[in-house]
Each structure stands twice: as C-alpha cells, then as structure tokens.
Amino acid sequence: MKKVLLIEDRYPRQKLFMDESRIDLDSYSDALDNYTHGKEKELLELALNERFDFAQYSYIIAHKSAFNENNAKFLTLLREYAKEHDKILILFSGGISINYYDNNEYEVLELNSQTFYSANLKLFLDATREDNENILMLCYGEDWKRNVVANAIENINTLLREHKSNDPIPFSKFSSLISKLDAIDYHFKKIEKSSRIEQEKIERFRDGLLDYLNQLTPTKSPSTPKKLLIHNNNTDIKLFENRIRFELEGGDIDSYISNNLLEDIKSKEFDVLFIKDNLSSNYLELYGLIIAHHIRLSLKLKEKRYIPIVIISDLDSATLNALSPLARILHSDGVYIIKNSKEAIEKFNSITLQPLTTYQYQNSFLNRIEVQAPENSTNHDxxxxxxxxxxxxxxxxxxxxxxxxxxxxxxxxxxxxxxxxxxxxxxxxxxxxxxxxxxxxxxxxxxxxxxxxxxxxxxxxxxxxxxxxxxxxxxxxxxxxxxxxxxxxxxxxxxxxxxxxxxxxxxxxxxxxxxxxxxxxxxxxxxxxxxxxxxxxxxxxxxxxxxxxxxxxxxxxxxxxxxxxxxxxxxxxxxxxxxxxxxxxxxxxxKYLKEIWSMQEDILELEILQSSNENYKKIKDEIDTVFEILNSNLENKMKFTILTIYKTLEILIEEYPTDKKGTYEKFVSLFKKFNITNYNNDISQLVCTRNFLAHAGDFRASCKNSVVKKPNQDNILTWFKMLQTILEKIDAQPNP
Structure with a gap:
C-alpha cells in the first residue's frame, strides 16, 4: 500500500476542519502518517539534518508555511527531493485561492487549506488504500474527472475563439491546455503529434470530450427519505416499513439501549429516525427521550449520530419540558416533535430534513442538553x-x-x-x-x-x-x-x-x-x-x-x-x-530526610540528653532543630544545619575540655578520647566548610582540599552520623 506523509503545524485548524468534515485521520494510520501537534517540529529537525526517511512515502503533503524562519529552507528541501526522487508534492495554505497543478519537472499541486481538509481528503485516502487515487481528487473530490474534462473543454474553446485565422494551431499550445487529461483512464479521439493541428480536428476532439462529460454526469431522480421507527406498539406502525420494537424486560435501561437497541440501529439504513417518547407502561419514564440522547452521544454510531430525530408524542413540548430535563433535546437542531397521529406523521414525511453539522452538534445540541448523574452514584464514585x-x-x-x-x-x-x-x-x-x-x-x-x-x-x-x-x-x-x-x-x-x-x-x-x-x-x-x-x-x-x-x-x-x-x-x-x-x-x-529523622529520634532518646546537665540540655535543643530545618523551605537550610552540628560539637568540647589549640585538633581529640578515629577526614571537611560558610567564602590554605563549597545531602548525613556516633559513645560510658 502507498503511504502518505502529512505535515501540519496548526493542529487546532486541522482538528476543526476534520471535525466539521467528520473525518477521523487516526483511522487512516495504515495509509497516513500525520505529523502535527508538535511532531512536525521533530520531523523538521530530522529533515534539515538529512535524517528523515522520505523514501517510504509516495505523497508528501505539507502546509506551505509550516516552519516560520525555516520555511523557505524546508520548502526548498521538499521541492528538490520531489524532483530528484520523482515524488508527488502537495502544498496547502489558507492564502491559496486558485488550485495550481504542474507536472513538468515533477508532480506538484497547491490548493487552499479548506479545500484540502474536506471530504476530498477522505476520498483520496480511501482511494490510496485501493491503489486507484489521483491527487486531483484533493481539488475536485468525486467530480475530479468531470472537472478535468470540463476545464479542458473550456480551454479548447478559449483557444479556438482567440485564434483569429483559419490557420492550423501549434501543437504545443494545444497540448499544454489538456495536459491533465492524462490522469483520466479514457482513450479520447487521438490527435497525432505534429507541429500544427487543423482547427477541425481540435473541434472533433472537443466534441468527444463533451460526449465523455455527458457519460460522467448521471441523471438523478428524487429519492424518498428512508424512515425508521422505534416503538412499543403505541403509535401507527403501519406508516413505517422499517421499525424496531422496544423490548426492555427488566434490567438497566442504559445497558439495554447500548448493547441491544443501538446494535439494531447500526444495522439499519435510514435517513430519518422516528421515536415514540413513551415506550413503557410508565409514561413519565420517557424512554424515547433517553434513546434520543444515546443516539446523539454514542460514538459507535458514527454518522448516524447526526441523523434527524422526530419525537412522536401525545404531549406538547412545554409539558414534556415540565416533566423532565431530558426534554431540552427538543430545543436542539435536528430534533423535532410531532403529535401522535397519522395525519401529523404523514404531513411530516413531506419535509426534507438535513443531518446535523459538527458545529450544530457542539453549539446547538451539547450546549443545550442536560444529562444528570445516576441517582445511585456519588460524586466521588x-x-x-x-x-x-x-x-x-x-x-x-x-x-x-x-x-x-x-x-x-x-x-x-x-x-x-x-x-x-x-x-x-x-x-x-x-x-x-x-x-x-x-x-x-x-x-x-x-x-x-x-x-x-x-x-x-x-x-x-x-x-x-x-x-x-x-x-x-x-x-x-x-x-x-x-x-x-x-x-x-x-x-x-x-x-x-x-x-x-x-x-x-x-x-x-x-x-x-x-x-x-x-x-x-x-x-x-x-x-x-x-x-x-x-x-x-x-x-x-x-x-x-x-x-x-x-x-x-x-x-x-x-x-x-x-x-x-x-x-x-x-x-x-x-x-x-x-x-x-x-x-x-x-x-x-x-528521601534522605527519612534517615535524618530516624537518627534524630535515636539521638534524642539517649540517656545523657535526659539529664539535668546544662550542656546536654543545649545539645538536645540543637539536635531537636535539625530535621525541622532540613524539612523547611529555608534558602540556606544546609548552611544552618552545618552550623548546628558544628555548634553541638563545640558544646561537647566545653563538657570535655582539651588542651589542643585549633578547632579541628580539639574535635579530633574529643573523638579520640572515646576511641573514635575513623572520622578525621570528615571532621576536617566539617570544620573547613563551616568556616567557609561563616566567613563569606574565605578559607585557609590548609582547607584547600577539605572545604565543601556546595554541601549536599550526603555531606549532611555523614556529619550528622558522625555527631550521632560520638553522642552514642559518650552515652555508653559508665559515668558520662
């Protein structure tokens, strides 16, 4: 199967046109790669770096101004690729008012965006699946052959009219006017190539085109709309050849409609749907109005969702609206109410009804109806x-x-x-x-x-x-x-x-x-x-x-x-x-806060921190702030935590004095006093980092390899664990 590439930078426009035309481009994923909604930017980057594979596509379709400052570069790339590899290029834009087609160097078609995003696109994609497509379908739709032939006839008549003499006409001037005829699989009256062609031969060729055009234009006869009735033997069913009996025997109404009734409706061919408003022994249930809503809202019905609906009722519209909010559907486009009488039904048959457009569906139907939540469901459910x-x-x-x-x-x-x-x-x-x-x-x-x-x-x-x-x-x-x-x-x-x-x-x-x-x-x-x-x-x-x-x-x-x-x-x-x-x-x-919290809780439970010793009271107060600081939104919480750990060690030095001079030496001596010797490097980092933070980024030369300029979670955990270790060692002493 041939493959089509579509490049579109304006996804909302595409969606609007496709919704209006009721075309689901996703359903053509076997034949179409739709690069839009941001994906076209990925394609641009790959293409400009020669990493996108265009070879898999028979048709390259693109919005003519999709890439702003890169647009000229990208269009040149597409045109050169199409010319070199004999690919068909199609460009669309809102600024194009006249279709342009050329097949001299390579096939290229330019057309208006709205023309492109129409039923013509669906026709083209369907034909691509069947391997009988032609790009002129995108311009002219199902009438593409008639348009090509009619344009050729017009061009020939203009040529004959403007040619003032009876002299033969140059073949080149004639052939350029009918070049698009090559796309039509039909053998017209042939004109042999020569430098000049007699006008009589051209006229015979034109008449042959007229005959062919008449063959392409079928005679249409008026057709009678096909009607379908949904009933429960409570209206004149003889007026309808096509009908479905409503047969709910207990159970859930929504399930019955969705799983049974809608399946029957899908299998029927009809143009107008008649529904009796009451389909049960309890008139106020108004099952007919529920069915009307299901039909409009059931995606599986596809085009049949938009079919005209006629409600047959023994009540008037005002009364129905007083009975149920579902009657609001009667005020939407494409829904009608008539009396339950033979005369009213027969009279309504003479009216031509049109299906809803997508715009009417959104603005006349969805914006007017009210469907309430089931009584047995909570808002949470x-x-x-x-x-x-x-x-x-x-x-x-x-x-x-x-x-x-x-x-x-x-x-x-x-x-x-x-x-x-x-x-x-x-x-x-x-x-x-x-x-x-x-x-x-x-x-x-x-x-x-x-x-x-x-x-x-x-x-x-x-x-x-x-x-x-x-x-x-x-x-x-x-x-x-x-x-x-x-x-x-x-x-x-x-x-x-x-x-x-x-x-x-x-x-x-x-x-x-x-x-x-x-x-x-x-x-x-x-x-x-x-x-x-x-x-x-x-x-x-x-x-x-x-x-x-x-x-x-x-x-x-x-x-x-x-x-x-x-x-x-x-x-x-x-x-x-x-x-x-x-x-x-x-x-x-x-997640490191989990460990911080656990360590803090263990420290606060130490026996020494329950004593009346003033230094241990101070230490307890300091430790009690660590998690709170780190769990806060403070900008400098790492700094404050480091200062807290450092201050706690200073308090311990007050409790266990040493004759050492420097802070580092004092801390090492303290740890050594309790037989802890594996933290010397960590003590050095802590002291140097504290001084660096406390003195606006200044530090001694001896701290060059120890200072941590941007402390992180791992540093905090190491230093807090170090503090926990010394406190636990002290707590384990016989007489701390």
Whole structure:
C-alpha cells in the first residue's frame, strides 16, 4: 500500500476542519502518517539534518508555511527531493485561492487549506488504500474527472475563439491546455503529434470530450427519505416499513439501549429516525427521550449520530419540558416533535430534513442538553470511574480491571455525555510517553480502589523507571478505621517507603465528610508522619474543590494530584502525569530526610540528653532543630544545619575540655578520647566548610582540599552520623 506523509503545524485548524468534515485521520494510520501537534517540529529537525526517511512515502503533503524562519529552507528541501526522487508534492495554505497543478519537472499541486481538509481528503485516502487515487481528487473530490474534462473543454474553446485565422494551431499550445487529461483512464479521439493541428480536428476532439462529460454526469431522480421507527406498539406502525420494537424486560435501561437497541440501529439504513417518547407502561419514564440522547452521544454510531430525530408524542413540548430535563433535546437542531397521529406523521414525511453539522452538534445540541448523574452514584464514585477511564486511555493501559471499569461505564448515558463534553486530548501518531521520575527510590501507593484499575495505571507509569513501586493491596471493604490504620502502620513500618502516593478518601463515610481533618487520608498521613516524618506524601484526590485541596499543604505533603474530574475541564491526564513526575522527583530528592529523622529520634532518646546537665540540655535543643530545618523551605537550610552540628560539637568540647589549640585538633581529640578515629577526614571537611560558610567564602590554605563549597545531602548525613556516633559513645560510658 502507498503511504502518505502529512505535515501540519496548526493542529487546532486541522482538528476543526476534520471535525466539521467528520473525518477521523487516526483511522487512516495504515495509509497516513500525520505529523502535527508538535511532531512536525521533530520531523523538521530530522529533515534539515538529512535524517528523515522520505523514501517510504509516495505523497508528501505539507502546509506551505509550516516552519516560520525555516520555511523557505524546508520548502526548498521538499521541492528538490520531489524532483530528484520523482515524488508527488502537495502544498496547502489558507492564502491559496486558485488550485495550481504542474507536472513538468515533477508532480506538484497547491490548493487552499479548506479545500484540502474536506471530504476530498477522505476520498483520496480511501482511494490510496485501493491503489486507484489521483491527487486531483484533493481539488475536485468525486467530480475530479468531470472537472478535468470540463476545464479542458473550456480551454479548447478559449483557444479556438482567440485564434483569429483559419490557420492550423501549434501543437504545443494545444497540448499544454489538456495536459491533465492524462490522469483520466479514457482513450479520447487521438490527435497525432505534429507541429500544427487543423482547427477541425481540435473541434472533433472537443466534441468527444463533451460526449465523455455527458457519460460522467448521471441523471438523478428524487429519492424518498428512508424512515425508521422505534416503538412499543403505541403509535401507527403501519406508516413505517422499517421499525424496531422496544423490548426492555427488566434490567438497566442504559445497558439495554447500548448493547441491544443501538446494535439494531447500526444495522439499519435510514435517513430519518422516528421515536415514540413513551415506550413503557410508565409514561413519565420517557424512554424515547433517553434513546434520543444515546443516539446523539454514542460514538459507535458514527454518522448516524447526526441523523434527524422526530419525537412522536401525545404531549406538547412545554409539558414534556415540565416533566423532565431530558426534554431540552427538543430545543436542539435536528430534533423535532410531532403529535401522535397519522395525519401529523404523514404531513411530516413531506419535509426534507438535513443531518446535523459538527458545529450544530457542539453549539446547538451539547450546549443545550442536560444529562444528570445516576441517582445511585456519588460524586466521588463518578469522578473515580471517569478518572480511571481517562488516565488508562491516555496511557493505553488495557488490563482486566481497566476493561471492567470501561465496560461498566461505557453504556451509561451520563458517561457518554461526559466523553462528548470533555473529550480526552488526542495523542499524535507518536504514542505519548509520560515523563518518568529520574530519582531512585521506593514508592508505595495506598488507595481503597487500587484494584479497580488504579494500580495498573501506576504500574504502567512507573514501568522502566528507576522507582521501585508497590501497591498496598488491602481489602478496605467492611473494615473500620482502626483496622485500616493498624494494617497501614504495619506496612509502613516494615517497608519504610521514600514516598507514599495516598488517596484522600479511603472510607465510605469520607464521601460525605466536609471537614478535611476528619478524612481518613489525612489521618493516615498523620500516622505515616508519626512513624517517620521524613517519608514524603503525595495526595491523590478526586475532589474538584481547590479550597479543600490547598489546605492539604498544612499536613506537610509534597503536593497533590487531581484525578481527572468531569467538572475540571482544564485538568488533563497529560498535565497530571507531568505534575506527578515533578512531585515524585521532589519527594525522592528528600528521601534522605527519612534517615535524618530516624537518627534524630535515636539521638534524642539517649540517656545523657535526659539529664539535668546544662550542656546536654543545649545539645538536645540543637539536635531537636535539625530535621525541622532540613524539612523547611529555608534558602540556606544546609548552611544552618552545618552550623548546628558544628555548634553541638563545640558544646561537647566545653563538657570535655582539651588542651589542643585549633578547632579541628580539639574535635579530633574529643573523638579520640572515646576511641573514635575513623572520622578525621570528615571532621576536617566539617570544620573547613563551616568556616567557609561563616566567613563569606574565605578559607585557609590548609582547607584547600577539605572545604565543601556546595554541601549536599550526603555531606549532611555523614556529619550528622558522625555527631550521632560520638553522642552514642559518650552515652555508653559508665559515668558520662
């Protein structure tokens, strides 16, 4: 199969034109590589460096001004490549008003963007699949042969009219006017090549073209619209040859419509759909209006979604609107209401109805209807199921849990409405690969709905990254808060993750809880921090209330991620994954705080720090600030921590005096006093670095190889461990 390359820098324009023409370019991925939505920039860079393979394409199509300052260079590259390799080049632009075709050196076509992005493109791509395409289809659509022939006839008549004498006409002047006829598989009356051609022969050739044009123009006869009726034997069914009986026998209405009724509708050929508004023994159920919404919102119906719908009712529009908000559909374009009578139905048959345009669908239908959430679903349930579907679709996750979630919601009218109202951002022909965290570490995921697809989504996100990911696989159902806390505490204590991704609501009674401090996720976060305050927490929430979410920062979290929420149009899965990656990197960069916290807690429990000794009281106060400083947003927190460690050692020198002169010598002597001799280099680094920081970057020559100008986490851990070692040695003495 031939392959087409399309280069477009204006993705919104392409999407608008394709939506208007109802063409899904993604469905032509076997014949078309669509470089747009940022992907065209990658192509430009490769092409300018001669690393892009144009050879695989039979047709190269590009926006004529796609690359700003690089545009002239790129167009020259395309033209030279097409000429050298006998490729067909097609250029489109909004500034082109007249189609231009030339096949002298190589085939090139230039046309207007709106002409290109039309049903003509679909025709061309379909023909490419069948290996019977012609680029003139892009200009003229299905009438391309007639246009070519008609233009040739016009050109010949102009030539004959402007040729003032009866002398023969130069062949070159004649042949250039009919060059496009070569594209049509038809043997016209031949004119032998000679230097000049008699006008009579040219006239006979023109008449032959006229005969061929008449053959290409079929005689159209008016056709009667095909009608389809959906009924329950409560209207005059004899007026319709094509009909479907509504036969719901218990069960869910949405499932019946999606899995049974719509399949019947797909198999029928019709131009207008008639639906009785009431299809059950309870008129107020108005199942006919529900069906009308399903038809408009079901993507699997494709073009039939836009078909004209006629509601047959025993009530008027005002009464129906008073009974149900679903009646708002009656005020949208392409939906009509008539009385349930033979006369009204027969009269309506004489009216010509047109299907909806994409513009009408968006502005007249979607903007006017109201589809309410199912009565048995909470806002949290809806948001969670919606988010699983959106995130899984974006990452192309296809597991059993994700499929079950999708099967559950796919038939629901409310979710069909959400999909139409808030479509997921479409990925380009390059599969989107989310940014992965670059820092190593352990991540634990805690969510009561982990088994519904969330764990699979995170598994896919963390695949091939440096992160060790685990899910807290626990059956939350029918468990009380104390049981859950006990199990989470045990898991955290045993595994000590670096980062916990934690759902905000883990219990059923959270769904109606308005106080943030009473939410189970907050209580779990507090429990985790009590085990080790250095464990970093990222909150995951289906809430759309920013006021509530911002309060989460009061509980010492790294940040929060919003699950995709129907009411949050600006929160896309792509943005959520980027934020998640950024927060994970931030959290994993702080994983050393876990060790700092553990060391600080161990030091503060030493017996010497419980004594009434004034120096040890001072040391306890200093140690108690280390984690707080490092866990803060202070700009110079590393410096302050170094000064704290240094000051603590100075206090120890006061408690254990030495006759040594320099600070370094005093510290070494102190450590040696308690048989610690393996920290001399670290002591030197600490003293030199402290002096460097305290004296505005100045240091002695002896510190040249010891000073650490930019102390990092590893330095802090080493020096704090060094301090812990000396304090533990002192504490272990019989009479410290």
């Amino acid at each position: 809806i948001a969670n199921e919606w988010a699983i579907d959106r995130w899984a679709e974006f990452l192309k996750v296809q597991t059993q849990a994700v499929k079950q979630n999708r099967d559950k919601i796919a038939s629901m009218l409310y979710f069909k409405y959400l999909v139409a109202e808030y479509p997921i951002e479409q990925s380009t022909t390059l599969r989107f690969i989310p940014k992965k965290p670059t820092t190593q570490g352990k991540v634990l995921y805690i969510d009561d709905e982990w088994h519904k697809g969330w764990s699979d989504i995170f598994e896919a996100f963390f695949a091939n990254s440096s992160v060790g990911f685990n899910t807290f696989e626990y059956d939350f159902k029918d468990k009380d808060e104390s049981q859950i806390m006990q199990s989470i505490t045990q898991s955290i204590t045993n595994t000590l993750p670096d980062v916990v991704v934690l759902d905000l609501r883990l219990l059923q009674n959270d769904k109606n809880q308005s106080k943030i401090e009473a939410l189970s996720g907050i209580k779990v976060a507090q429990t985790i921090k009590s085990i080790n305050a250095g464990i970093q927490i990222i909150m995951l929430s289906a809430s759309s209330q920013n006021r509530v979410l911002e309060k989460l920062y009061e509980y010492d979290i790294v940040g929060y991620i919003k699950k995709a929420h129907p009411q949050e149009q600006h929160t896309s899965p792509k943005e959520s994954f980027k934020k998640l990656s950024d927060l994970l990197n931030e959290g994993l960069e702080k």
